[in-house]
Amino acid sequence: MIVVMKDNAREQDINKVIARIKELGYTPHPSQGVEKMIIGIIGIHNREELIESLGAYQGIDKMIPIMEPYKLAGRTFKNENTTIKIGDKVTIGGQNIVLIAGPCAIESEEQVISTARAVKAGGAQILRGGAFKPRTSPYSFQGLQEEGLKMMKRAAAATDLQVITEVVDPRDVELVGKYADIYQIGARNMQNFLLLRELGKTKKPVMLKRGPSATYEEFLMAAEYIMSEGNYNVILCERGIRTFEGYTRNTLDLVSIPVLKKLSHLPVVVDPSHGTGKWDLVEPAAKGAVAMDADGLMIEVHPEPYKALSDGQQSLKFDKFNEMVTQLRAIATTVGRGL
């Protein structure tokens, strides 16, 4: 880290900062520039604490981190790509692009089984569906809870699909774990650190969605929370960020794919359904994601989107899903991936 002193920093201010750095166990490397004195600190083990420990000192203009704050999630820690096995047949982060598909919310046995069959036929390997739904309005449908998980599990078993579903309450980790092959952490919970820790204590894969205002660094720090508890099976999911543009539900940041894969060894999945919020934009966004080397796609599919209790406007019908997958396969081939 580089500590930049103010132009008018006094000798005594500089000395206090240097003393404090030593007290914290580091070796300060002061260096006088033309106008400013800067002090380098190397080998930092906790950047956040160091910044806060020095932040109140008089005479400091700013502190500039040099190193990434994440360790386990970064390429420096592990250079080769992480691949995550889900059951016997599914691998995320390998040569094949994995399709995760299903309804936004589990609504009925009939809905989930028909969707499971359709997406399986279309090429999906993992069934998605929400049983505990975080909703902006307290008056909206909140999910079928354990009943929904059971329906989902039966549908997955009948179609040989794996199950991914969201957990929102740390008290439900065990319950959800009975039915899910992958835990999902929703965007609004990306910095729900206690939930991250709870999932870190399990060994089950976790798909972590990017928060709507999370930088790449914060996203990877959230992954670090899970990993620091011993669970290295983390899948990153880009699902759009909040910007000034309100036409789409979010602004899908497809460039995050190559960036995250440069910074981290973890696999990156894209959710074009939430990322755009409009069903007719899902296909183009999915095509872009495949061309840009995403390791998976998460797509909302519903037998009758116009009757969906949640997110109907961004869900694909079965035939549309099938059509899309055909096109995605062609693109996948051109970038050396299977699908």
Add this chain to the structure above:
Amino acid sequence: MIVVMKDNAREQDINKVIARIKELGYTPHPSQGVEKMIIGIIGIHNREELIESLGAYQGIDKMIPIMEPYKLAGRTFKNENTTIKIGDKVTIGGQNIVLIAGPCAIESEEQVISTARAVKAGGAQILRGGAFKPRTSPYSFQGLQEEGLKMMKRAAAATDLQVITEVVDPRDVELVGKYADIYQIGARNMQNFLLLRELGKTKKPVMLKRGPSATYEEFLMAAEYIMSEGNYNVILCERGIRTFEGYTRNTLDLVSIPVLKKLSHLPVVVDPSHGTGKWDLVEPAAKGAVAMDADGLMIEVHPEPYKALSDGQQSLKFDKFNEMVTQLRAIATTVGRGL
């Protein structure tokens, strides 16, 4: 709500939408414009569900809400300002502006008691302090937990202050409630709906911090979650939003004060410490907040900010806090408020 049909919507598409609106229990009011057909719907009881129920219909261009989605939190429901009593002596939302002050994190008995004495002398009525700390890094100090709550309670009792502290885990609601007079929900948990619901089931006042990417509407919908469970004692706290400007920790949106007070009857508190992230900006931001009719201020104060384990760079020393309060008092008088 106004449903706007596409220019090229077919007769049959329009009819399907109209039929669906009826099926959902509403009366559609179609109206043909020069280029577009629009359909009005009035008396909506759940906007989110209605939008999702119609969203997938072909021929719909967009749906435009007319009414605010919140009910209990809005001025339509209750026109007079809400005032919230904390113990015998403190009222938030009344004529007096309330000062909430204390360290970011509870670190030791000595630290909290000295700070409590100082802020009490300076005019604070409520002691703040974190015992469960949500931290960006898993390797940072995470708080003293119940031990910290006890220290805080003792310090508050000794100085006749009320206690506000953050709860992050739904399993800790009861525990924290034993020590806190006001629950705080942190910005990252603004849409942690299950936590909102849990606190809605208590009767204890809740201070809800605005999420870094939350619109006014989403902020009020989060308050609605708490209120919909029966707890109407909600205090809104503006603490800055995330924008492209990185010089300050957040962009403090002081105009939110008059906006929130126009839309809602709930009191509005401002946190200039997190809102700016720099101690030398706390005073100007606090002055602006008082001039703009905030109902309270939440300020980080620390006996030795340069030794703080958390947020030292945005904490005020005791004498600086006192100086600031003197100036705030003068401004408060000019806008007809006490402090």
Add this chain to the structure above:
Amino acid sequence: MIVVMKDNAREQDINKVIARIKELGYTPHPSQGVEKMIIGIIGIHNREELIESLGAYQGIDKMIPIMEPYKLAGRTFKNENTTIKIGDKVTIGGQNIVLIAGPCAIESEEQVISTARAVKAGGAQILRGGAFKPRTSPYSFQGLQEEGLKMMKRAAAATDLQVITEVVDPRDVELVGKYADIYQIGARNMQNFLLLRELGKTKKPVMLKRGPSATYEEFLMAAEYIMSEGNYNVILCERGIRTFEGYTRNTLDLVSIPVLKKLSHLPVVVDPSHGTGKWDLVEPAAKGAVAMDADGLMIEVHPEPYKALSDGQQSLKFDKFNEMVTQLRAIATTVGRGL
């Protein structure tokens, strides 16, 4: 447009608004909801003026536009895609994806001719290069001006390429027009309305770059400025927007491609060089753009990026450009486009 009256709007306020709407030449369509009175207005010829004409009336809560504010740029005005001929051989917006490539700034005869030859060989049809450079710092290289335009023209003639270059000063429109086949309007000038008007008076194609904080609607309104003067040859260029994420120079909004093509008949080009600001992200971003049906790509290429006077960090070397084009061709084929 829908005028929404406040809950507590008085009879006389409503009547004044209705009278004003009539005075402005429209027919008001009042409609009483459960809680709010709304007034519809159809056939609006100038939305901005109408909003401002009504905005100060008491009792109005908000005004909600139904129609898009642009006319000539929209699909309602013209449903088929616009194709723009540049010289005899180049068409933008047709079946072929057009490659625009060259250095950020024209630096020397040698630099521009070698780059022109390389990009021509690689498949480019249009040569880009800046002679008038808008720079954040007044102390940076500002471009070779007319001398640069001449070098560019000679290089283009020698390689049978078309020329695109930026014009920043309305006084230079004629001068730049002597050398350019396409005028470029930079992102910072997207709402430089007088420059838009000047270019609207020419018949020469104009490539309009999206401003860093421009919504889709504002972007199309800027195109409307050019078109309203009679020049319909407008090419839209997505080059990233400003968000809270600072790792990349901008956040490239690839989903803008399908959105803009849905709303407008104008062709859409993507600039992954400025959109990402890092040369190693240019190729993945370009792949995404092709998969998502962009009509063209604008790529910065430099013989020796590490010696470039401008934007070296986002420029490709010749061999890297060639490699990339090979990969883009494969993707283009899968989406039914030539390149």
Add this chain to the structure above:
Amino acid sequence: MIVVMKDNAREQDINKVIARIKELGYTPHPSQGVEKMIIGIIGIHNREELIESLGAYQGIDKMIPIMEPYKLAGRTFKNENTTIKIGDKVTIGGQNIVLIAGPCAIESEEQVISTARAVKAGGAQILRGGAFKPRTSPYSFQGLQEEGLKMMKRAAAATDLQVITEVVDPRDVELVGKYADIYQIGARNMQNFLLLRELGKTKKPVMLKRGPSATYEEFLMAAEYIMSEGNYNVILCERGIRTFEGYTRNTLDLVSIPVLKKLSHLPVVVDPSHGTGKWDLVEPAAKGAVAMDADGLMIEVHPEPYKALSDGQQSLKFDKFNEMVTQLRAIATTVGRGL
């Protein structure tokens, strides 16, 4: 500046970077950290060029500026506050807070003279009004141009006010200069560098509005453009930035006042009319600005806002303006300023 090399940077990459730094005339200061090699460079005269000159080198991870890129606009260059004299009686940046008021657009002799009289009586010292209007829609009222300037000049002369008005076209600098005492550069033109340069060549004061997506640094760099041509009479104007919140026209960043005054010696004026876009938010925002030590306020006032051709919704009526000024005076006194 600190050049951070990648973890896997090769010896030869590092040597090339060091050689290039020397070639550019600087002395490199390499320093090996635990994981990364960093290279310090001091005494940089053009940061933008240096970054671009090094940006393409292999092995560089990132480049981190230490110094501010502006010189003349910064406190390092000049520590005491700049005060700007407008005519004999008005000073911006001194002990008094200056009120700038008037209509958004000049519409008629009657409108401008009645407004001038009203705002003069209310305490304004400078009359604002637009004669050349940049409008989002090409179909909106574009201003009375020179006719408007003449009306404004007559009204100002009759009431002993100074005149501020926007210039949008570099060809109009001389014309506008005949009537204006202060040139205004609108937010959309903040990075219209050629216009900045033209005004830099005059000696007349320039009020520069912050662009909607401009960082503090970019804002000060735009001021630097004007100053680098020799005109040091620059006034900064905060008028809101673009964020995800659409309820207000912009998000007024009041904390920019203390930040800009910390970084720069230039005076800072706030425009709460454009900053909020709603007349009932103008007064609270203006109060905040005064409490936070703004050097001036720019307020839209109109005799009949509901008949305004532009911005009626954010304009104050005469009596409301007077009322507001009375309240602002009381706050100004508490912060040691006159008004």
